Amino acid sequence: MIEAFISLYLFLVGAVFGSFATLVGERVVDGQSIVRPASRCNHCQTPLRPWHLVPVVSWILLGGRCSVCHTRIPMRYPAQELLLGTAVVLSFWHHSDVLLSVASCLLWFVLVIAVSTDLRHLIVPNWLTYPSCLALYALCAVGEGNFVRPLLGMVVGFVMIFAVHLISGGKMGLGDAKLYLSIGAVLGAARCVESFVLACLFGAVVGILLRWTGRLERRQFIPFVPFIVMGVACANFLLSDFPDWYLHHVLRV
Numbered sequence: 305m306i307e308a309f310i311s312l313y314l315f316l317v318g319a320v321f322g323s324f325a326t327l328v329g330e331r332v333v334d335g336q337s338i339v340r341p342a343s344r345c346n347h348c349q350t351p352l353r354p355w356h357l358v359p360v361v362s363w364i365l366l367g368g369r370c371s372v373c374h375t376r377i378p379m380r381y382p383a384q385e386l387l388l389g390t391a392v393v394l395s396f397w398h399h400s401d402v403l404l405s406v407a408s409c410l411l412w413f414v415l416v417i418a419v420s421t422d423l424r425h426l427i428v429p430n431w432l433t434y435p436s437c438l439a440l441y442a443l444c445a446v447g448e449g450n451f452v453r454p455l456l457g458m459v460v461g462f463v464m465i466f467a468v469h470l471i472s473g474g475k476m477g478l479g480d481a482k483l484y485l486s487i488g489a490v491l492g493a494a495r496c497v498e499s500f501v502l503a504c505l506f507g508a509v510v511g512i513l514l515r516w517t518g519r520l521e522r523r524q525f526i527p528f529v530p531f532i533v534m535g536v537a538c539a540n541f542l543l544s545d546f547p548d549w550y551l552h553h554v555l556r557v
């Protein structure tokens with residue numbers, strides 16, 4: 305029973321941070337302060353009331369629309385709150401070390417901001433990727449008592465995406481490569497590669513579906529960070545034992 309209360313509390317804290325991460329991602333890229341003005345409708349500029357700011361719940365109760373001008377509120381707002389809330393719960397129960405739990409939560413906070421900036425402007429900014437990879441390296445190195453493993457994950461993650469950046473002629477952005485510094489530090493080399501393979505699979509499936517339904521033009525870019533998030537979620541929480549299983553049972557090393 306106590307586990308359920310802890311999970312609920314962690315989810316609420318994560319969802320609030322998910323809301324904040326979305327705000328940071330949108331405002332900083334637009335050159336606005338993250339403090340002022342207070343949260344408001346992007347369309348009619350009406351300040352939001354406190355009961356409009358409850359993560360996920362407010363969006364559902366408002367029917368996904370502004371209470372004044374009835375403009376549709378993007379579904380990604382509650383989705384990102386739901387994502388970070390869930391990630392914080394899973395990060396807490398997944399790691400026995402508190403520093404590694406904090407590192408996992410911080411990585412998901414960074415990923416939610418990156419989703420916002422990528423969906424809105426097709427960029428993953430340096431002010432996000434550089435400080436976060438340094439902080440995550442320090443947390444993981446101290447938490448694991450191993451200064452090599454997170455560094456190896458960072459190198460593998462960056463080199464892998466940088467190679468794709470070169471091969472694709474810049475279609476895969478350098479921001480994605482810098483984001484993989486943070487992902488590599490937390491996931492380590494093997495799961496970092498696994499997350500990218502899964503991200504490419506998700507991206508390919510969704511890209512084909514969008515082309516098939518006529519929603520994606522030929523040569524039109526689609527933001528890749530949401531697929532990175534799907535890949536990292538699977539590698540981090542669902543298939544976390546897969547690299548070890550593959551190495552031991554298939555490659556027999």
Ligand SMILES: [Zn+2]
Nearest residue numbers: 345348370373
């Ligand atoms: Zn409005």
